[in-house]
Amino acid sequence: LWLDPEKTSPYDFYQYWRNVADSDVENCLCLLTFLPMDEVRRLSALKDAAINEAKKVLAYEVTKLVHGEEAARQAQEATEALFGGNAKDMSNVPAIEITPEDMTAKIIDVLTAAKVFSSKREARQLIAQGGLTVADTVLQDAEACLSADMFDADKSLLIRKGKKKYFRLLVK
Incomplete structure (x- = not known):
């Protein structure tokens, strides 16, 4: 995983954090985001399929810090278009x-x-x-x-x- 967008695109960077192990979500939210600790605890308490909400927040927040808000938004929209099952705007897909x-x-x-x-x-x-x-x-x-x-x-x-x-x- 590279911070340089030439080596790891913002989309791939986002996907890396979106697919982090469930057991690592709390640590990553604590160490790599500026979210309030109450929000980190709330997200970290989610279990099973609901933990995906926390992973989406983690991916967005870390991508925003490294690549900027616009790149994070585009990566999020591409992910929703590909995996969300509803949107079909593929303009942000790599x-x-x-x-x-x-x-x-x-x-x-x-x-x-x-x-x-x-x-x-x-x-x-x-x-x-x-x-x-x-x-x-x-x-x-x-x-x-x-x-x-x-x-x-x-x-x-x-x-x-x-x-x-x-x-x-x-x-x-």
């Missing part, structure tokens, strides 16, 4: 800009060039395990190419790597 020529390139070439994968081998392995989703469809073929009809009207395409890593491909 984006990878591609050229119009990339719209017909091999998916693994585009994603490897964008550093989503460290290598084509990693990409092929994840695809073989059913871990890459392109526009709500699990990618089965490691040699599959992008096509213009995959992109929405805004020339955007949602990619999910594993269970929780999301990216939008945006045509410049």
Whole structure:
């Protein structure tokens, strides 16, 4: 985890704190936020599914301190759009800009060039395990190419790597 947004994006930074272990929430709230201790105790007392409220507060507060309020808000909105089940405004989801020529390139070439994968081998392995989703469809073929009809009207395409890593491909 890096404080530099070039190494860890505000969205990934937010996600790190959003997914901290339940047992660490109280310590993190105490040490890493400026919340009043009464609020820290209230949030720390939450159990089971309710502890997610405390994790949202933790993620927002720490991201706000490190990256600023606007970046924290954008990370929070992207998370709600992806995992909240109601909002579908994907404008704050991390984006990878591609050229119009990339719209017909091999998916693994585009994603490897964008550093989503460290290598084509990693990409092929994840695809073989059913871990890459392109526009709500699990990618089965490691040699599959992008096509213009995959992109929405805004020339955007949602990619999910594993269970929780999301990216939008945006045509410049």
